[in-house]
Amino acid sequence: METLTFPTGPAIGEIFPDFILPDQHGKPVPFGMARAGRAAMIVVHRSASW
Amino acid sequence: MELQANLSIFEANGVAVFAVSYDSVATLAAFAEAHSITYPLLSDEGSVFIDRLGIRNTTIDPTGRAWGVPHPGTYFIGTDGRVTDKIFHETHRTRDAAPTMLYEHLGIAAPATGTADRQTTDTLTAVAAFDAESFVRGERVGLRVTIAMPPGIHIYGRPLPEGYIPTTFAITATEGITAEPVRYPAPRPLRMDWTDEELMIYEDEIVLTTAVTFTDQQDDVTISAILDYQACTTDECFVPQTLRFTLPMRFHPFPQ
Numbered sequence: 649m650e651t652l653t654f655p656t657g658p659a660i661g662e663i664f665p666d667f668i669l670p671d672q673h674g675k676p677v678p679f680g681m682a683r684a685g686r687a688a689m690i691v692v693h694r695s696a697s698w
Numbered sequence: 699m700e701l702q703a704n705l706s707i708f709e710a711n712g713v714a715v716f717a718v719s720y721d722s723v724a725t726l727a728a729f730a731e732a733h734s735i736t737y738p739l740l741s742d743e744g745s746v747f748i749d750r751l752g753i754r755n756t757t758i759d760p761t762g763r764a765w766g767v768p769h770p771g772t773y774f775i776g777t778d779g780r781v782t783d784k785i786f787h788e789t790h791r792t793r794d795a796a797p798t799m800l801y802e803h804l805g806i807a808a809p810a811t812g813t814a815d816r817q818t819t820d821t822l823t824a825v826a827a828f829d830a831e832s833f834v835r836g837e838r839v840g841l842r843v844t845i846a847m848p849p850g851i852h853i854y855g856r857p858l859p860e861g862y863i864p865t866t867f868a869i870t871a872t873e874g875i876t877a878e879p880v881r882y883p884a885p886r887p888l889r890m891d892w893t894d895e896e897l898m899i900y901e902d903e904i905v906l907t908t909a910v911t912f913t914d915q916q917d918d919v920t921i922s923a924i925l926d927y928q929a930c931t932t933d934e935c936f937v938p939q940t941l942r943f944t945l946p947m948r949f950h951p952f953p954q
């Protein structure tokens with residue numbers, strides 16, 4: 649494992665916080681409902697524009 | 699984009715894919731349009747959710763346009779809503795190839811799409827292949843080496859007594875890339891009739907894994923590697939071998 653010098657959010661084993669954010673169509677996406685019982689991968693990017 | 703190209707594999711394995719950034723909906727709409735992205739690109743304008751996760755990059759200038767960006771990373775969430783795994787790298791330039799994430803974090807062996815180099819000898823077949831055929835600058839791409847032996851043949855793992863040759867895969871040092879230590883499966887012990895020594899061996903089929911990060915590589919590159927091994931039966935050992943692999947990788951300029 650790399651040594652990291654910054655926080656990385658929820659720990660392994662913790663419940664990932666639910667959230668609602670708009671998607672690229674402006675439609676609100678409630679994470680828990682959109683996941684619909686499936687496993688999920690959430691990629692947090694810096695930016696799509698630069 | 700690579701994640702989009704592999705989306706069907708995630709979905710077929712019951713994994714929903716989401717991306718989050720601090721961009722506006724308009725920016726994400728343009729990006730999705732330009733790269734034909736169908737999975738949700740979620741807009742956290744104002745970085746409220748990023749702050750809730752506690753991953754805002756606070757080392758950058760608060761007056762600049764980049765203020766609000768997170769330390770980029772990836773979370774894997776189980777069906778029960780708990781974090782099962784996550785990926786963060788010290789440098790934001792490092793990003794994992796999608797098939798490598800599938801393999802390393804979800805246990806899904808997506809077909810390796812990189813050029814495969816297959817070597818066959820009298821005692822085994824070894825195939826080395828990158829998880830992907832191309833890379834962007836900073837991309838971390840998994841490399842799998844599958845070694846298949848016919849019944850009766852074994853090769854050696856570690857630890858081993860003096861004089862035996864453990865199976866060793868090594869990537870040749872190349873400017874602009876960083877290779878990780880090779881991960882070997884657990885060997886099984888074998889005790890021969892003619893010796894008190896216990897030998898650690900591999901039989902049937904094994905997969906060695908490693909990963910290469912194309913840290914500063916901005917051109918097509920061929921990665922070289924060697925596999926050292928000695929094959930034996932319970933009666934005899936064959937001449938030690940060194941196999942040489944060449945794995946071409948194509949540079950893909952990151953679309954901006």
